[in-house]
Amino acid sequence: MVNFNIIRAARAVLNVTNLEESRRFYVHALGFIETESDDKYIYLRGLEEHTHHSLVLKKSDEPSVEAISYKVFAEEDLDTLSAFFTEKGYRIKWMGSGSQKAIGRTLRVQDVSGLPLEFFATMDPVDRLLQRYDLYKGAKVQRIDHFNCAVTDVEKAYNFYINELGFACSEYTTADDEKIWAAWLHRKPTVHDVAFMNGVGPRLHHVGFWLSDPMSVIHTCDVLAASGYGSSIERGPGRHGLSNAFFLYLRDPDGHRIELYNGDYLTSDPDFKPVKWDLDDPMRQTFWGHAAPDCWFNEASTVLDIHTGQAVKTDNPKLEKKKPTIII
Numbered sequence: 001m002v003n004f005n006i007i008r009a010a011r012a013v014l015n016v017t018n019l020e021e022s023r024r025f026y027v028h029a030l031g032f033i034e035t036e037s038d039d040k041y042i043y044l045r046g047l048e049e050h051t052h053h054s055l056v057l058k059k060s061d062e063p064s065v066e067a068i069s070y071k072v073f074a075e076e077d078l079d080t081l082s083a084f085f086t087e088k089g090y091r092i093k094w095m096g097s098g099s100q101k102a103i104g105r106t107l108r109v110q111d112v113s114g115l116p117l118e119f120f121a122t123m124d125p126v127d128r129l130l131q132r133y134d135l136y137k138g139a140k141v142q143r144i145d146h147f148n149c150a151v152t153d154v155e156k157a158y159n160f161y162i163n164e165l166g167f168a169c170s171e172y173t174t175a176d177d178e179k180i181w182a183a184w185l186h187r188k189p190t191v192h193d194v195a196f197m198n199g200v201g202p203r204l205h206h207v208g209f210w211l212s213d214p215m216s217v218i219h220t221c222d223v224l225a226a227s228g229y230g231s232s233i234e235r236g237p238g239r240h241g242l243s244n245a246f247f248l249y250l251r252d253p254d255g256h257r258i259e260l261y262n263g264d265y266l267t268s269d270p271d272f273k274p275v276k277w278d279l280d281d282p283m284r285q286t287f288w289g290h291a292a293p294d295c296w297f298n299e300a301s302t303v304l305d306i307h308t309g310q311a312v313k314t315d316n317p318k319l320e321k322k323k324p325t326i327i328i
């Protein structure tokens, strides 16, 4: 019985090598709202977000991922989670209130796959800009939506998140042997807060941000091309069969991948039956049938150890790493 309440995917802390380059991409081209910044950090949010930030860009020598972060319902949930992980043998790390900008105390832990998780209950409020249409620019990013991670054992991650952390599955992919190759899991009532894909891991594949409509996704391509960022478009726009997402994948100046998307659906019913896809179904990954570039399958961001700050060693996936055959 899960006795804590994780609300949603809430922020990512990405290490980047040049804050000015990152600002040009995220703020000037994509239209993220810059809540605050200094010489080490830029704090970004989407237009509908009521809290200080959902993306932290931190100046560093190498690009990497410091944390992917979930909001919990109440402060007590952090203590319950701490006891839960400790009892399971995980080494947790507390970061006190005030040690990170605009956020209360956080609990960090390397999860069952080696991903650097963070949990928090409170973040400073800011003006919600949903109806400040005069400030809409670029992609008109509304809010953070999900993380997508490459892990070596999806079934292990799936079992831990479903059975131990209280997530539910909306969609999943199996190969011929019925082993789970990828899974889309949620706490908030949408398709996902986190997806796990079979691959060299642990690595962060992308952070997903929600746009208000498919035209905003297409408009983003025009804006990026016109502002010299055409080569940042890695895949899309397109429609995933799985999740129904109308997607666009971009690579930021450090190679971190972000997804801008629209088009998923309500998953709140407890009797919602997870949608199963076959790995070789060409409509699964791209509903219209066109191929994804190899880099989308092979490249992802390095994640850091929460205790040492060093890169977490990656391993090959347990299942055969295969790219579905696309029939055009």
Ligand SMILES: [Fe+2]
Residues within 6 Å of the ligand: 146, 148, 206, 208, 259
């Ligand atoms: Fe995604």
